[in-house]
Amino acid sequence: MSFPWAKHYEPKNPVMQWVDSRLPLPRFVYNAVGAGYPVPRNLNYWWNFGVLAGVALVCQLITGIVLAMHFHSSAAGAFESVNVGIMRDVNAGWFLRFAHANGASMFFVVIYIHMFRGLYYGSYKAPREMVWLLGVVIFLLLMATAFMGYVLPWGQMSFWGAQVITGFFSAIPVAGDWIRVWLLGGYAPDDAALNRFFSLHYLLPFVIAGAVILHIWALHIPGSSNPTGVEVKGEQDTVPFHPYYTAKDGLGVVVFLILFSVLIFFAPDYLGHPDNYIPANPLSTPAHIVPEWYFWPFYAILRAFTADFILPAKLWGVLAMFGSILLLFFLPWLDKSPVRSGAYRPMYKVAFWVLVFDVLVLGYCGGSPAEPLYVIVSQIAAAYYFAHFLIIVPIISSIETPKPLPGSITEAVLAKTGA
Amino acid sequence: MTSLFIKSIKFLVGGAFIVVLLIALYGSVRGVIKEPPAETAEHAMHKHPEELKLASDGPFGKFDRAQLQRGFLVYKDVCSTCHSLNLVSFRNLKDLGYSEAEVKKIAKDWGTKQPVFDEKGGTWGERDNVPSDRFPKVYYPGTGTPPDLSLITKARHDGAAYVHSLLTGYDKKPSAEALAKFPEFAKTPDGMHFNPYFANLNIAMPPPLTQDGQVQYSDGTRATVDQMSKDVSAFLVWTAEPTLETRRQAGFAVLGFLIFAAFLTYGAYRSVWAGVKH
Numbered sequence: 001m002s003f004p005w006a007k008h009y010e011p012k013n014p015v016m017q018w019v020d021s022r023l024p025l026p027r028f029v030y031n032a033v034g035a036g037y038p039v040p041r042n043l044n045y046w047w048n049f050g051v052l053a054g055v056a057l058v059c060q061l062i063t064g065i066v067l068a069m070h071f072h073s074s075a076a077g078a079f080e081s082v083n084v085g086i087m088r089d090v091n092a093g094w095f096l097r098f099a100h101a102n103g104a105s106m107f108f109v110v111i112y113i114h115m116f117r118g119l120y121y122g123s124y125k126a127p128r129e130m131v132w133l134l135g136v137v138i139f140l141l142l143m144a145t146a147f148m149g150y151v152l153p154w155g156q157m158s159f160w161g162a163q164v165i166t167g168f169f170s171a172i173p174v175a176g177d178w179i180r181v182w183l184l185g186g187y188a189p190d191d192a193a194l195n196r197f198f199s200l201h202y203l204l205p206f207v208i209a210g211a212v213i214l215h216i217w218a219l220h221i222p223g224s225s226n227p228t229g230v231e232v233k234g235e236q237d238t239v240p241f242h243p244y245y246t247a248k249d250g251l252g253v254v255v256f257l258i259l260f261s262v263l264i265f266f267a268p269d270y271l272g273h274p275d276n277y278i279p280a281n282p283l284s285t286p287a288h289i290v291p292e293w294y295f296w297p298f299y300a301i302l303r304a305f306t307a308d309f310i311l312p313a314k315l316w317g318v319l320a321m322f323g324s325i326l327l328l329f330f331l332p333w334l335d336k337s338p339v340r341s342g343a344y345r346p347m348y349k350v351a352f353w354v355l356v357f358d359v360l361v362l363g364y365c366g367g368s369p370a371e372p373l374y375v376i377v378s379q380i381a382a383a384y385y386f387a388h389f390l391i392i393v394p395i396i397s398s399i400e401t402p403k404p405l406p407g408s409i410t411e412a413v414l415a416k417t418g419a
Numbered sequence: 420m421t422s423l424f425i426k427s428i429k430f431l432v433g434g435a436f437i438v439v440l441l442i443a444l445y446g447s448v449r450g451v452i453k454e455p456p457a458e459t460a461e462h463a464m465h466k467h468p469e470e471l472k473l474a475s476d477g478p479f480g481k482f483d484r485a486q487l488q489r490g491f492l493v494y495k496d497v498c499s500t501c502h503s504l505n506l507v508s509f510r511n512l513k514d515l516g517y518s519e520a521e522v523k524k525i526a527k528d529w530g531t532k533q534p535v536f537d538e539k540g541g542t543w544g545e546r547d548n549v550p551s552d553r554f555p556k557v558y559y560p561g562t563g564t565p566p567d568l569s570l571i572t573k574a575r576h577d578g579a580a581y582v583h584s585l586l587t588g589y590d591k592k593p594s595a596e597a598l599a600k601f602p603e604f605a606k607t608p609d610g611m612h613f614n615p616y617f618a619n620l621n622i623a624m625p626p627p628l629t630q631d632g633q634v635q636y637s638d639g640t641r642a643t644v645d646q647m648s649k650d651v652s653a654f655l656v657w658t659a660e661p662t663l664e665t666r667r668q669a670g671f672a673v674l675g676f677l678i679f680a681a682f683l684t685y686g687a688y689r690s691v692w693a694g695v696k697h
Contacts, residue, residue: 041695041696041697042697043697080506083506083569083570084506084553087660087662088506088511088661088662094660094662094665094666095666095669098666239695239697243691244691244692244695247684247687247688247691247692248688248692250684250687250688251681251684251685251687251688253684254677254680254681254684255681257677258674258677258678258681261670261673261674261677262670262674264670265666265667265669265670265671265673265674266478266667266670268666269573274573274574274575274576275574277570277573277574277659278566278570278574287618304440304443305439305440305443306443306446306447307439307442307443307446309438309439309442309443313443316436316439319436320436320439320440323432323433323436327429327433330429334429371456372447372450372451372456373451373456375447376444376447376448376451379440379441379443379444379447380444382436382440383436383437383440383441383444386433386436386437386440387437389433390429390430390433390434390437413696413697414696417696
């Protein structure tokens with residue numbers, strides 16, 4: 001892998017020489033995120049978000065591991081261990097809790113930008129399909145982890161969210177109810193469900209970390225894509241990851257931490273729902289059950305299916321909700337345009353921004369009560385979402401005339417900087 | 420044929436979603452046209468909480484300790500009859516400026532006692548509260564379930580403003596126009612009270628603050644209904660997050676450091692990339 005001009009690891013320190021000749025871990029790191037990885041020189045700030053997602057994962061792991069030390073995983077004690085133990089009695093427990101809850105939001109912000117960057121610049125296209133596929137796997141794992149984490153404080157939204165999400169499985173014909181009871185370990189969310197969610201919520205982040213390693217590994221075979229979408233042609237097109245992109249990502253990380261800190265310290269409950277400060281009560285259903293903001297677009301798709309057509313509406317909703325993500329697995333083969341970057345694809349560029357708007361509309365509807373107007377808008381927006389990937393993108397890729405591509409990355413850079 | 424089917428399965432599945440969505444859309448639009456959504460009583464009569472300014476608002480806000488103490492008195496003399504404060508301990512009252520001895524006395528004199536189980540006798544008894552105890556649970560036999568108030572300002576939209584509006588909102592009656600549409604609201608059911616700030620409009624809680632001077636303030640503040648309501652709302656902001664001030668102080672230190680770090684990393688970025696066009 002990598003380019004022939006990649007720098008080779010030559011440790012000067014005798015200790016590192018000794019280690020490297022016995023276990024080439026330093027060499028591995030050097031080639032992965034050090035000077036041994038040549039990266040296109042023209043990456044813009046949208047390329048910071050991969051590293052930021054890694055930082056978000058590490059933040060969640062650290063705060064989560066410490067929070068788990070103070071958490072009581074039981075229906076009787078969970079709410080209190082969070083809202084009294086962690087929030088009031090544990091030293092800086094409020095910080096850990098707010099950092100973890102808002103860290104999930106920051107993680108999704110970063111992941112969504114990272115995914116849309118991939119969509120705009122065609123990063124999913126050959127030879128990087130595997131990077132994209134693993135990314136979708138990570139996204140699914142992240143959603144599962146976030147959902148189970150939200151259940152743990154055992155507030156009203158935790159409980160009723162668990163009720164609604166596990167209810168998806170009862171939409172499966174014949175065995176649905178049986179599967180749901182088996183998954184929950186009871187007829188409603190209770191100790192059994194809470195404990196298994198806690199166990200899996202602790203496990204999945206490490207699975208994500210494993211998938212991230214595969215994601216980076218797969219990325220390093222062809223190397224990073226870039227805003228022109230033109231492949232690297234020679235040494236002049238690249239710079240070593242370290243120090244060039246460690247410096248640029250360092251700035252990105254600090255800006256990320258500033259926004260993250262504003263949330264933690266000055267608006268820690270802004271993205272949460274007030275009902276989750278009410279202890280779970282199986283006898284009282286909240287007026288509007290809504291998931292966290294990062295699930296709103298998918299929740300809107302779920303609720304858009306209101307017609308029983310051959311299959312029950314609920315089953316359609318569940319299938320479409322999962323389908324809307326599984327669809328992304330097919331994207332590398334749906335978009336046949338040989339041009340990667342949206343910057344050189346006038347029609348695709350428009351379709352991309354319409355999709356961004358469409359997903360924002362879906363998100364807005366998903367966070368609103370299920371009133372007729374919002375349902376109608378979600379139905380149109382959900383149909384458009386599927387049409388974008390299945391109809392619009394394939395058609396565009398066959399009829400569009402792309403703009404002329406620059407001869408090389410260096411040529412594009414020099415044209416832009418006017419040299 | 421088979422391979423064509425496999426190739427097109429994603430279109431078949433995705434196409435089915437689109438078709439079913441369009442069928443559902445047709446149904447929803449027809450439903451709305453045939454039967455336009457009726458205005459609900461909540462929509463016609465519910466009021467958004469009025470704005471409430473508290474010393475603890477905003478990034479630089481600090482609790483007004485004297486107000487928190489007055490709010491605590493309102494809680495003690497009025498609210499605590501029905502509402503518990505079970506996530507807060509008596510010892511936390513030291514944050515409000517009470518001395519160790521005062522906290523001990525407040526705990527000891529607290530009306531509701533701590534239940535204790537006598538292992539030898541097998542019977543339940545009670546003992547006085549001590550500072551390390553949480554405020555005891557309150558068991559309320561009447562209609563309605565008075566919620567615990569510890570987190571109430573976090574557990575409702577608009578927090579303290581909602582609490583204040585609700586407490587002072589009992590005299591606001593539905594408009595004649597709204598009553599014409601929803602005549603059932605002309606008479607409030609027995610044991611219920613109309614309050615436009617409450618989600619269901621009829622609330623089981625009777626007006627708790629009814630007359631000026633209901634609570635004896637010792638700091639010279641006039642105990643009007645409005646003042647008592649504001650004070651207890653401020654107090655409940657504190658109970659919901661006693662570490663609020665620490666959180667913001669830490670926030671300024673962290674942001675200060677990060678902004679400094681932003682200059683450093685920007686400088687590092689510029690110097691590393693100097694001479695490399697990108």
